[in-house]
Amino acid sequence: MSIRVLVWVRRVSQAGFLALFLYFLFQTGFRGSFASAETAVRLPLPVEAFLLADPFVAAMTLLSTHTVYRGLVWSLGLLALTLVFGRVFCGWICPFGTLHHFFGWIFPSRYLRGNKRVESNKTAPRQRIKYYLMYAFLAASVAGSAIGGLFDPICIAVRAIGLAVIPAVQYVFGVASFVTGQAGVRPLQSATDVAQDFLAQTVWQSKQFYFHHTWFIGILLVAVLFMNRVIPRFWCRVLCPLGAFLGVFARFALFGMEKDHAKCTDCNLCLVNCQGADSPQGGVKWRQDECHMCLNCESACPEDVIKFRFLPNRKGTITKPDTGRRTAIASAAAGAAIVPAARIADVIDANYDHRVIRPPGSVEEREFLERCIRCAECMKVCPNNALHPAFFEAGVEGIWTPILIPRIGYCEHSCVLCGQVCPTGAIQKITEDQKLGLGQKPVSIGTAFYDQGRCLPWAMATPCIVCEEFCPTSPKAIWVEEVTIPRRLPIASEDGKEPEMTTVHVQRPHVDPSLCIGCGACEKVCPVQDKPAVYVTNVGETRSKTNVILLEDTNYNRPG
Amino acid sequence: MLQRLSAAGLVLGGAAAAARVRYDRGDVGVAAPRERPQTRDHRVPDASDLPALSVAKNESEPEALVRKAITALGGMKRFVSRGDIVVVKPNIGWDRTPIHAANTNPRVVAEVVKLAYDAGAKRVVVTDASCNEPNRCFQRSGIWKAAYDVGAEVVLPAEHRFRGMRLKGEVLDEWPVYTPLIQADKVINVPVAKHHNLSRYTAAMKNWYGSLGGRRNRLHQNIDVSIADLATFMQPTLTVVDAWRVLMRNGPQGGNIADAKEIRTIVASIDQVAADAYGCQLIGRSAEEIPYIRMGHERGLGTMHWKDLRWVEV
Numbered sequence: 001m002s003i004r005v006l007v008w009v010r011r012v013s014q015a016g017f018l019a020l021f022l023y024f025l026f027q028t029g030f031r032g033s034f035a036s037a038e039t040a041v042r043l044p045l046p047v048e049a050f051l052l053a054d055p056f057v058a059a060m061t062l063l064s065t066h067t068v069y070r071g072l073v074w075s076l077g078l079l080a081l082t083l084v085f086g087r088v089f090c091g092w093i094c095p096f097g098t099l100h101h102f103f104g105w106i107f108p109s110r111y112l113r114g115n116k117r118v119e120s121n122k123t124a125p126r127q128r129i130k131y132y133l134m135y136a137f138l139a140a141s142v143a144g145s146a147i148g149g150l151f152d153p154i155c156i157a158v159r160a161i162g163l164a165v166i167p168a169v170q171y172v173f174g175v176a177s178f179v180t181g182q183a184g185v186r187p188l189q190s191a192t193d194v195a196q197d198f199l200a201q202t203v204w205q206s207k208q209f210y211f212h213h214t215w216f217i218g219i220l221l222v223a224v225l226f227m228n229r230v231i232p233r234f235w236c237r238v239l240c241p242l243g244a245f246l247g248v249f250a251r252f253a254l255f256g257m258e259k260d261h262a263k264c265t266d267c268n269l270c271l272v273n274c275q276g277a278d279s280p281q282g283g284v285k286w287r288q289d290e291c292h293m294c295l296n297c298e299s300a301c302p303e304d305v306i307k308f309r310f311l312p313n314r315k316g317t318i319t320k321p322d323t324g325r326r327t328a329i330a331s332a333a334a335g336a337a338i339v340p341a342a343r344i345a346d347v348i349d350a351n352y353d354h355r356v357i358r359p360p361g362s363v364e365e366r367e368f369l370e371r372c373i374r375c376a377e378c379m380k381v382c383p384n385n386a387l388h389p390a391f392f393e394a395g396v397e398g399i400w401t402p403i404l405i406p407r408i409g410y411c412e413h414s415c416v417l418c419g420q421v422c423p424t425g426a427i428q429k430i431t432e433d434q435k436l437g438l439g440q441k442p443v444s445i446g447t448a449f450y451d452q453g454r455c456l457p458w459a460m461a462t463p464c465i466v467c468e469e470f471c472p473t474s475p476k477a478i479w480v481e482e483v484t485i486p487r488r489l490p491i492a493s494e495d496g497k498e499p500e501m502t503t504v505h506v507q508r509p510h511v512d513p514s515l516c517i518g519c520g521a522c523e524k525v526c527p528v529q530d531k532p533a534v535y536v537t538n539v540g541e542t543r544s545k546t547n548v549i550l551l552e553d554t555n556y557n558r559p560g
Numbered sequence: 561m562l563q564r565l566s567a568a569g570l571v572l573g574g575a576a577a578a579a580r581v582r583y584d585r586g587d588v589g590v591a592a593p594r595e596r597p598q599t600r601d602h603r604v605p606d607a608s609d610l611p612a613l614s615v616a617k618n619e620s621e622p623e624a625l626v627r628k629a630i631t632a633l634g635g636m637k638r639f640v641s642r643g644d645i646v647v648v649k650p651n652i653g654w655d656r657t658p659i660h661a662a663n664t665n666p667r668v669v670a671e672v673v674k675l676a677y678d679a680g681a682k683r684v685v686v687t688d689a690s691c692n693e694p695n696r697c698f699q700r701s702g703i704w705k706a707a708y709d710v711g712a713e714v715v716l717p718a719e720h721r722f723r724g725m726r727l728k729g730e731v732l733d734e735w736p737v738y739t740p741l742i743q744a745d746k747v748i749n750v751p752v753a754k755h756h757n758l759s760r761y762t763a764a765m766k767n768w769y770g771s772l773g774g775r776r777n778r779l780h781q782n783i784d785v786s787i788a789d790l791a792t793f794m795q796p797t798l799t800v801v802d803a804w805r806v807l808m809r810n811g812p813q814g815g816n817i818a819d820a821k822e823i824r825t826i827v828a829s830i831d832q833v834a835a836d837a838y839g840c841q842l843i844g845r846s847a848e849e850i851p852y853i854r855m856g857h858e859r860g861l862g863t864m865h866w867k868d869l870r871w872v873e874v
Contacts, residue, residue: 032694035705041696193721412693412696463758463782463783469813470813472655474819525777527775527780527781
């Protein structure tokens with residue numbers, strides 16, 4: 001096969017994998033089906049497949065939990081591919097890398113032309129940064145925190161596209177169709193309706209999703225894409241810990257570059273479109289750990305200097321990452337130090353934030369932090385838009401881990417989709433029976449409390465109990481007390497005296513904390529709009545033996 | 561020099577003109593003209609020789625009950641004409657399976673859809689604006705599959721399907737309304753009869769909550785008047801109350817199989833108030849105890865004295 005054809009095969013592969021990634025992302029949501037009423041609701045596709053194939057995620061969670069969780073064994077496949085072909089993932093498969101490749105091609109900078117462009121694609125010392133980041137993250141994992149998920153490219157792609165790009169495009173589309181609807185032109189209206197229906201069934205969902213501080217996630221994506229105009233493939237060369245991880249293993253690759261330096265005329269054409277900045281040009285040694293295997297150099301070389309082949313001679317090759325031992329040790333030490341530094345802040349032991357309501361089936365907080373890679377799959381799949389990336393609610397270490405914000409959405413009673421898509425087991429794959437507590441205690445994620453100064457029946461002698469109506473447990477955790485209470489009429493009396501009194505019958509709601517599962521349905525539907533009169537905090541969550549209220553739930557009395 | 565002056569003058573003049581045209585004097589509180597309420601009346605003319613309410617019992621299949629009840633009213637052809645677009649509005653409010661009796665029984669819905677098609681309907685749309693997550697409600701209620709299997713168009717509530725309407729009721733002034741329910745020639749209300757902790761009983765009139773969007777939880781403060789307002793807004797062609805399984809306690813959501821009781825009854829009526837007045841007896845209530853039924857009666861939407869109507873039990 002000629003090299004030109006191979007380059008095209010690579011482009012098709014990149015486009016195909018990016019399309020597959022986006023398709024899985026669009027399918028990360030429950031859109032219903034014609035299945036019968038009794039069928040368990042699950043997503044038909046392995047939408048988290050790209051994360052399961054991510055060996056950096058597997059390595060982090062292996063170091064933090066000493067286990068490889070379920071589907072993460074697929075990452076061995078990607079490791080095997082790397083051991084044969086080097087960092088072919090970065091050049092041929094990675095959807096985030098493809099985005100950078102694409103943006104660099106679509107929006108080239110005026111300032112990166114000719115010689116400047118060639119210079120920008122030469123190997124630079126800054127490319128070591130990603131290795132130091134990777135060592136830091138792996139050391140942090142050993143110390144007990146999978147915080148490296150912040151920098152994992154697949155996690156970033158899911159998080160930024162899923163939580164920022166898709167909702168933003170949907171929002172713009174919604175405004176546009178509203179404006180066209182206002183115009184009152186019938187055919188235009190039905191056209192936008194058809195488009196809305198189609199997009200709601202394929203790309204987004206039938207309602208607008210909102211995500212907590214997602215502007216920040218979106219800005220970071222825009223910024224890192226913009227960096228391609230300054231340094232091509234900036235993310236992949238300088239920051240990507242997954243690329244670094246694969247770069248470490250690329251040294252064993254059976255496939256690689258051979259250079260015939262004698263033939264080289266120093267035309268530098270090989271550098272014009274070099275993706276990895278891995279020194280393809282003559283006179284220097286090729287950097288195997290930096291090469292994305294994009295094959296642009298061989299395709300561009302007019303003199304047949306560069307040849308990619310199996311079992312090449314390694315005379316002109318540097319196989320190992322060019323990292324300093326001291327710096328590597330220092331960054332690992334710094335990474336490991338993140339964890340105690342974050343934990344001696346007050347957030348976990350001394351002053352656990354009541355807003356950290358974790359998804360149903362989550363493991364205990366410390367183990368959660370060992371496992372959660374902040375990939376946002378759970379937030380994307382949550383049908384009620386209930387799960388959100390935390391900012392600092394869960395401490396600096398918990399940034400972008402999922403928390404449930406009941407005011408925006410509640411945890412749907414029979415839904416276990418977040419556990420289904422969680423790639424690392426931070427949210428376990430619980431069944432409906434486990435969650436609802438058939439023959440066992442149901443999974444509780446918190447407890448509801450009434451703010452009696454704001455609750456209509458309690459404070460304003462006004463009937464309401466929407467919370468009771470929506471309480472999904474059986475028997476209901478919210479029960480009502482029938483009372484007849486005085487109410488002052490809001491009309492001045494004839495003779496200027498105090499307004500008259502009357503009595504009204506209302507139902508005053510109460511929470512039974514032993515039945516409450518903290519789903520937040522009551523808080524979501526409370527008509528007190530700004531600050532609900534019933535609210536959920538995480539106390540009483542099943543996953544913790546210490547974050548409890550009731551005596552019978554204290555850890556001395558609980559099995560397991 | 562002249563050029564600069566004229567350019568500056570033009571910009572200044574343009575700004576002044578724009579300000580003049582779009583000047584906002586800040587008048588608030590100008591009395592809005594009293595508009596007529598936008599109501600929807602889908603009733604067919606009363607036929608003096610046919611019953612206005614029928615109660616079907618003593619069958620082992622819900623489908624047979626539905627057929628019996630509607631036949632007793634003169635058959636579906638009395639309500640649906642050839643080429644009609646018919647909207648069937650079951651209760652698909654909750655993420656519960658049929659055994660819990662929180663949503664309309666899917667077999668009842670499917671039978672109504674079938675009868676409407678047999679009567680010559682061009683399209684039959686089945687839809688509701690759910691309380692829980694709609695995809696899950698439609699699937700787990702069994703209604704999505706059952707209605708689809710008999711050829712209905714099942715429409716799931718999406719945000720863009722709600723449009724503000726002037727209901728001009730006592731408590732419901734302007735509210736987002738679910739458009740698939742109002743873009744129809746005929747509307748058949750197929751509620752399920754249930755206990756309701758706040759309104760005591762829910763079936764026909766209360767089912768119109770599923771035609772509203774927005775934050776309808778506010779309406780609970782005055783639930784009876786808001787139900788009467790909704791029934792004023794929406795007068796269906798036909799009401800078919802599913803009392804095959806009835807939630808006796810912990811309504812409207814239920815969740816415990818023990819809370820539901822098999823009553824095996826279907827009530828069909830052209831009068832939604834009468835349908836509720838009859839139906840509330842099934843859970844041991846009487847129409848006098850339920851304010852919204854009385855209000856509906858007083859507003860002339862129907863009669864709470866169902867025995868005064870021509871009615872049959874089959």
